[in-house]
Amino acid sequence: MQSTPAPLSILLPVQSVLFDSYLPDPQLRVSVVIPARNESNHLEQALNALRNQRQQNGAPVPLSTYEVLLLLNNCTDHSVAMVQAYRQRYPDFPLRVAVVSLPPDKANVGTARRMLMDAACQRLFQVGRPDGIIASTDADTVVDAYWIDQIRAEIRRGCEVVGGRILTCPDGKLVRLNHLRDVTYRMLIAQLEACLDPQPVDPWPRHFQHFGASLALTCAAYERVGGLPNVPHLEDEALYRALLRTDTPIRKSPQVRVTTSTRTRGRVDVGFSEQLRYWEALNETSQCQLVEAPQAIYRRLVNRHRLRTIWQKRHISQSADGLTRVATDLMVDAYWLRGQLNQATYFGQLWENTENRQATGPWASYWQSVPIKAAISELRLLIQSMNAA
Numbered sequence: 001m002q003s004t005p006a007p008l009s010i011l012l013p014v015q016s017v018l019f020d021s022y023l024p025d026p027q028l029r030v031s032v033v034i035p036a037r038n039e040s041n042h043l044e045q046a047l048n049a050l051r052n053q054r055q056q057n058g059a060p061v062p063l064s065t066y067e068v069l070l071l072l073n074n075c076t077d078h079s080v081a082m083v084q085a086y087r088q089r090y091p092d093f094p095l096r097v098a099v100v101s102l103p104p105d106k107a108n109v110g111t112a113r114r115m116l117m118d119a120a121c122q123r124l125f126q127v128g129r130p131d132g133i134i135a136s137t138d139a140d141t142v143v144d145a146y147w148i149d150q151i152r153a154e155i156r157r158g159c160e161v162v163g164g165r166i167l168t169c170p171d172g173k174l175v176r177l178n179h180l181r182d183v184t185y186r187m188l189i190a191q192l193e194a195c196l197d198p199q200p201v202d203p204w205p206r207h208f209q210h211f212g213a214s215l216a217l218t219c220a221a222y223e224r225v226g227g228l229p230n231v232p233h234l235e236d237e238a239l240y241r242a243l244l245r246t247d248t249p250i251r252k253s254p255q256v257r258v259t260t261s262t263r264t265r266g267r268v269d270v271g272f273s274e275q276l277r278y279w280e281a282l283n284e285t286s287q288c289q290l291v292e293a294p295q296a297i298y299r300r301l302v303n304r305h306r307l308r309t310i311w312q313k314r315h316i317s318q319s320a321d322g323l324t325r326v327a328t329d330l331m332v333d334a335y336w337l338r339g340q341l342n343q344a345t346y347f348g349q350l351w352e353n354t355e356n357r358q359a360t361g362p363w364a365s366y367w368q369s370v371p372i373k374a375a376i377s378e379l380r381l382l383i384q385s386m387n388a389a
Helices: 043-051 079-089 109-126 147-156 175-196 219-224 235-245 272-284 294-312 320-330 334-343 347-359 362-366 372-388
Strands: 009-011 030-036 066-073 095-100 133-136 141-143 161-168 215-218 250-260
Touching: 030 043, 030 109, 030 147, 043 066, 043 079, 043 141, 066 079, 066 109, 079 095, 109 133, 109 219, 109 235, 133 147, 133 219, 147 161, 147 215, 147 250, 175 272, 175 294, 175 372, 215 219, 215 235, 235 250, 235 347, 294 320, 294 347, 294 372, 320 334, 334 347, 347 362
Parallel strands: 009 095, 030 066, 030 133, 066 095, 161 250
Antiparallel strands: 133 215, 141 250, 161 215
């Protein structure tokens, strides 16, 4: 006999009651969160992909082990009606829904995702799962059939955060070429990074993405950084920075995959759709994208690794010569860097402060940006020469 789904929660944005009408299953391991605003054209595909999750042996992921928390915020389309009908068709699917009307100053993706992730964390702690996983995706995104299973596999290998590979569908638009070129450039940097500053938890092959369309982390990691930072947009980037700052082990796994929309009129003011519009504007004026010079990237990564090594050995030896060399190469004051080394609690905090210092010093003017095609060619040659050595 099929169960009858609980009614949609029609709420004001009060965190303490969000999703409280749905008791978490005692077997819950993963809570998937989706913020949605006027996404009736995409939601069904997104939900279908989550409903049909598989394990590596092909068996379904047990519905008792995961849930989907969907927040419909400030919707003026047919999203609510569509979700009501969906839950009637699939009453056993653990889809937990709240409908909220956020005030204008809070009606943004940052607030919505933070409400969701806070609720997911609370629910996992409620069933005694500090190692439970909060997995974020978007309403215009279709996750891979093994998305949940692959996330869990990566976390079992020792990381606490998993950034998934975000793909886009071919759409025939010229701007897609800009996107693919940008992805190539960033993937080459990720490969160079794996060579010059390798991290055991994130070996090659890996990628560069850590965005809300596919980002998962344990409750313990989420709580350690104080939750999702209180920003109106780019909340995923702010969370990633907070995790880096505390040396949280992060894996950017090519096995964890989603496919997202390439629309240029997104639901947020700042995000992927804005990037697509930027590339469109470049194409219309026959300009090329300018990026960081490969030699600057190389020098920064080499010295990040040197500084990391000094940090790891800081209680054993104080290498003034080594630190002076790093400071010189990064164009920051050696005395200042020594002070940062002694004060920082985490290496991530030390490196963030160093990068911020670079951005306001001679480094920023010394290295000129270069056309992205030239940068790609140079990065490829650099990696080939390193592999041949």
